[in-house]
Amino acid sequence: MAERVVSGHLLPYAEEDARTAAVLVLLCDTESGPSVLLQQRAATLRHHPGEVAFPGGATEPGDADAPATALREAAEELAVDPGSVAVGATLPPLWIPVSGFAVTPVLALWTRPHTVAPQAASEVAAAHQVPLPVLADPASRGTVDYPSGRSGPGFEVAGVPLIWGFTAGVLSWLLDLGGWSRPWDRGRTMKLEGR
Numbered sequence: 001m002a003e004r005v006v007s008g009h010l011l012p013y014a015e016e017d018a019r020t021a022a023v024l025v026l027l028c029d030t031e032s033g034p035s036v037l038l039q040q041r042a043a044t045l046r047h048h049p050g051e052v053a054f055p056g057g058a059t060e061p062g063d064a065d066a067p068a069t070a071l072r073e074a075a076e077e078l079a080v081d082p083g084s085v086a087v088g089a090t091l092p093p094l095w096i097p098v099s100g101f102a103v104t105p106v107l108a109l110w111t112r113p114h115t116v117a118p119q120a121a122s123e124v125a126a127a128h129q130v131p132l133p134v135l136a137d138p139a140s141r142g143t144v145d146y147p148s149g150r151s152g153p154g155f156e157v158a159g160v161p162l163i164w165g166f167t168a169g170v171l172s173w174l175l176d177l178g179g180w181s182r183p184w185d186r187g188r189t190m191k192l193e194g195r
Contacts, residue, residue, distance in 0.1 A: 019058060019101050020058070020059040020101065020103075021056060021069065021101045023053070023054035023104075023105055023170075024037075024055045024056055024073070025054055025174065026085065026108050027132075028129065030129075030131070032131050034132045034178075035129045035130055036129075036135075036171070037080070037110070037127065037128070038053065038127075038130055039052070039055055039124050040127075040160070041125065042122055050125070051161070051164075051165065052163045053167050054167060054170070055074035055077050056103070057073040071087075077120075077124050078127050079117060080110075081114060086111050088107045088109060089106075089107045090105075091105045096166055130157055132178070132180050133180070134157055135155055135175060136181060138182055138184035138185065140155050141153065141154070142185070143186055143188065143189055144162070146165070152169055154168050155171065162193070164190070
């Protein structure tokens with residue numbers, strides 16, 4: 001059995017039973033500061049409909065490693081050119097109990113940014129380039145009560161649906177790691193609509 005720490009909880013699972021996936025945490029330097037590429041999942045999807053997420057998905061047999069999975073998925077979902085991406089670090093897999101996946105975040109720098117767009121409307125509704133200073137703004141931050149009874153960080157950004165769950169957790173960690181975090185009201189509750 002292995003253990004993963006998620007929101008302060010140790011969650012055991014059998015390594016051989018975990019499905020693997022990877023997401024691309026793609027950072028870009030812009031005139032207004034660093035930003036991150038996110039996507040909005042299609043509202044018609046069975047799992048996580050309409051949610052904001054990093055490009056990424058399940059590992060396929062031909063994928064050499066987590067970065068290969070993340071780059072393939074980003075190309076398939078948003079037409080991100082893998083040649084425009086410099087992979088930096090691969091984080092340890094994070095266990096997502098609701099989906100049964102062990103997800104590896106892949107940190108990367110978008111060295112040659114270009115226009116991206118959803119490649120299949122049945123999977124991705126929109127692409128969002130979100131500035132890290134906006135995410136770090138205390139007015140953007142709060143806590144979300146999940147349907148599971150747990151809670152975690154959330155972000156409200158103009159023009160983007162509420163960012164919560166795994167994506168918000170990784171973004172919160174990224175802000176802390178990069179020294180961008182500012183004190184924010186952890187007692188502020190953000191509501192999940194339609195849940």
